[in-house]
Amino acid sequence: MDITVGTVFLSEVVGTAMLLLLGxxxxxxVVLAKNKGEGGGWLLINFGWGLAVFAGVTVAYASGAHLNPAVTLGIVTSGATEFAPGVPVDAFSILAYIGAQMIGAILGAGLVYLAYKKHFDATADPALKLAVFSTGPEIRSYGWNLVTEIIGTFVLVFVVLGFGRAGDGELESPAGLAALGALPVALLVVAIGASLGGPTGYAINPARDLGPRIAHALLPIRGKGSSDWSYSWVPVAGPLIGGGLAGLASTALLPIV
Structure with a gap:
């Protein structure tokens, strides 16, 4: 059965909102004051993001659950002709996916603020408040931060495409993450966070970083400080480059068998 672009749009909004709410x-x-998980550390955040991907992918099955402009771009550069049955790869559908992902990310970040409103108020450090919404480097070096994001996103999109191609040249499911089942993708995100997430916090998704950063700038968060716009281009450009390169590489390195 063909899927409409409207269905794709709604699916991506819902899935990305779920991703950002739980992520x-x-x-x-972990980072805001007077929480039961305060001080839970990197591993809790890492596994939490993996499970957030699991939930987001599960509810965005109709669109293929890209939830990430880098994934969408990687599918484009891999030479795919459809994002989903009846949804061709063209400028309109690309904009629908990416627009929905951005809207969902902003909505999900806004829900996090509502859930933790009193804890934002109780936290003095504005950097911790920003960390809830967007990523930032441990050592600020824009060029090397960009390289880290390119590599991490390349791994994400390349392995996702590998999941989709393994042993089956005629997938009938929508292209993207939901075609794989949610659990392998969630474990992949945990692996990337554990292995490559330390330098930059592994945005590996332009919508995941830029959408919540916009929400941070707009929301009336007490004592929130700067949204760090000087860094904001890195978690957008890096994932887009990495995702696009992964799609191109998949055409030669991931043959359909």
Whole structure:
């Protein structure tokens, strides 16, 4: 059965909102004051983001659950002709996916703020408040931070495409993450965070970083400080480059068998 672009748009909004609600939520639980998870550390955040991907992918099955402009771009550069049955790869559908992902990310971040409103108020450090919404480097070096994001996103999109191609040249499911089942993708995100996430916090998704950063700038968060716009281009450009390169590489390195 063909899927309409409207269905794709709604699916991506819902899935990305779920991703950011649970992903941003685990960061808020760990870093904001007077939380039961306060001080839970990197591993809790890492596994929380993996499970957030699991939930987001599960509810965005109709669109293929890209939830990430880098994934969308990687599918384009891999030479795919459809994002989903009846949804061709063209400028309109690309904009629909990416627009929905951005809207969903902003909505999900806003829900995190509502859930943790009193804890944002109780936290003095504005950097911790920003960390709930967006990523930042441990050592600020824009060029090397960009390289880290390119590599991490390349791994994400390349392995996702590998999942989709393994042993089956005629997938009938929508292209993207939901075609694989949610669990392998969630474990992949945990692996990337554990292995490559230390330098920059592994945005590996432009919508995941830029959407919540916009929400941070707009929301009436007490004592929130700067949204760090000087860094904001890195978690957008890096994932887009990495995702696009992964799609191109897949055409030669991931033959359909």
């Amino acid at each position: 941003g939520g685990v960061v808020a639980n």
